[in-house]
Amino acid sequence: MKIARFHTAEGPTRLGRVDDDRVADVSDVVGGTSLRSILPLLPSLKHELLAAAGPSYPLADVVLEAPIDNPQKFLGIGMNYKEHAEEARAAGIPVPENQMWFNKQVSCIVGPYDGIVKPAISDALDYEVELGVVIGQRCKHVSVEDARSVIAGYLVANDVSVRDWLQKRSPTFTLGKSFDTHGPIGPWLTTDDEIADPHDLRMVLSVNGEIRQDWRTDDMIYNIYEQIAYLTQVFTLMPGDILATGTPAGIGAPQGNFLTAGDVVRAEIEGLGHIENRVIAGG
Template sequence: MKIARFHVADGPTRLGRVDGDRITDISDVPGVGTSLRAILPHLATLEEAIQASDGESLALDAVVLEAPIDDPQKYLGIGMNYKEHAEEARQAGIPTPTSQLWFNKQVSCVVGPHDPIRKPEVSDELDYEIELGVVIGKRCKNVSVEDARSVIAGYVVANDVSVRDWLMKLSPTFTLGKSFDTHGPIGPWLTTDDEIVDPLALRMQLTVNGEVRQDWTTDDMIYDVYEQIAYLTQVMTLMPGDILATGTPAGIGAPTGRFLKVGDVVRAEIEGLGAIENLVVAEP
């Protein structure tokens, strides 16, 4: 299934089932409501009713898509997790880690798939990072690599927008440089895990104003999504709706100084998951 959060004009948020170029309102299905995070642990039991729903059907281009998970308890990202990207990061002055390197993106950065990205007044080093976003579906701790897929609800396209000078010079923990408001666009919807044959074999492409900047596949990860979940759950309990940004491939702006500017349009697309597209605007 593909499940989106959406609204029409200035109307309330609803949940919808996405089929092709249309979306069907499922908010009135018993047990569904309007919070995708709340129903993640129950998706298996709700699936039949969701698939059978004959709620209002709308064209996708007639609605406004919102962040599929707008209220995660945690948004975590892993650094330098693609082989070629680790090398370009090294060239940009970021040492290659010898183990999984995790950081927080504060959840206040999350925005929808077509919301604007603000360029901060305090930096001219605004960068992009296409990433496969993994959404956790159940409370879990000490998960083995072999069982890790069983705790995944589904996937989103993520752009781990980064402010490089705050990341490196002013905030060496990465958190501040990863957490500016609007720097966590995700979407366009949640694609449930059962729809994806192999999340480690998906093509991902990011363009800026139509120019391809990143074009890679998820099989180049150093630590795959299952190893990431196993590693993290040794430390913390992951909760339904938690988002893991699983790394970005080569092609970021930092090594060449090709940072984002006001007016740029950034499009990130992952095979089977759809695309998000965001306009860079000046900070108000």
């Protein structure tokens, strides 16, 4: 099942079930428009959501919003693809010996087709297509074997990065990863049962139609379940928390191939759909 948050031209936010090229309003079934709030109940609500027959709209006629509203955490793992780690090493960036996690402030999140602002203070704006994992239930000390049971679903993420603030201006990654609008996610949440193997998906990112990244999720150094087990040794993951699970080779930094105003960045993951964001000049 694919669940989106959306609004029509003049209407308020609604929750919808995506069926091919249409979205059916299911807000009345769940009694609200917060996907985050119903994540723990998704398995028990599945039949009702699939049977719901609310107003239906063509996807082309609605505005899709970020599918997860106000998550507590938006976390990313650094250099978690083998080829990307080698790419980073060649660029003189140290490669960690363990899982290296950073925080993206949740205020950076925007919708799947919203603009990405290029800050005036930097000319090193970079892209990173990533498989986003959405946690479905409160969990702590989760084993690798049980980790899939706490996943609600998946979405496409672009872990937009401001490289000079990431590697040079701050001792941690947080600032360079958290500029406003630098967390586009979407286009909707695809529930876990729809994906046979999240470690066997093609990921493609293009800029103005030119493919920059084209890889598969089987190249992760630490798989999704190992990531969840590692994090939950430290803190509790909550429903709606988003884990950006790493990006493959092809980022702009090694060649200095950074984004400029007017560029259109499209990130797509097999089975999950795509997001597309135009870079706009900021102050």
